[in-house]
Amino acid sequence: MVSDAPASERRLKGRCYCGQSRFEVADAFRYAANCHCSQCRRTTGSAFKPFAGIERTKLAVTEGADALLIVGEPDAHDAHCGRCGSLLFSVVRDGAYVHVALGTLEDAPGTRPSHHIFVGSKAPWYEIADDLPQFQGHLS
Numbered sequence: 001m002v003s004d005a006p007a008s009e010r011r012l013k014g015r016c017y018c019g020q021s022r023f024e025v026a027d028a029f030r031y032a033a034n035c036h037c038s039q040c041r042r043t044t045g046s047a048f049k050p051f052a053g054i055e056r057t058k059l060a061v062t063e064g065a066d067a068l069l070i071v072g073e074p075d076a077h078d079a080h081c082g083r084c085g086s087l088l089f090s091v092v093r094d095g096a097y098v099h100v101a102l103g104t105l106e107d108a109p110g111t112r113p114s115h116h117i118f119v120g121s122k123a124p125w126y127e128i129a130d131d132l133p134q135f136q137g138h139l140s
């Protein structure tokens with residue numbers, strides 16, 4: 001891997017809590033946000049889920065692919081480590097995109113969450129303390 005590759009070719013590594021599941025994704029995310037919907041809160045156990053979206057073809061599971069826990073349908077699911085349960089990414093938009101759970105990245109992405117979505121179902125015990133735009137549902 002050459003060190004002076006263009007930014008769009010840079011690869012980021014990610015992994016689960018236990019280390020069985022690992023993936024690589026291009027550092028070329030199309031968007032990133034914090035999702036406050038109740039499902040993202042439950043699947044992460046957190047106040048919200050920071051995620052970034054990219055074409056599905058730009059993510060590759062490098063270890064643990066055969067043992068992922070898939071919750072949902074082939075073209076719309078959450079992919080967790082089959083051993084420790086970490087949420088790694090979600091397959092969305094009819095299977096064309098993935099939403100990478102940013103907390104699983106080992107390397108810092110060039111993209112940062114730029115807004116909050118599903119603020120209408122935000123946890124009542126959490127106050128958003130930044131000035132990023134807030135949306136009641138999806139940013140459309």
Ligand SMILES: [Zn+2]
Pocket residue numbers: 016017018019020021081082083084085086
């Ligand atoms: Zn794991």
Ligand SMILES: [Zn+2]
Pocket residue numbers: 035036037038039040041049118
């Ligand atoms: Zn969500």
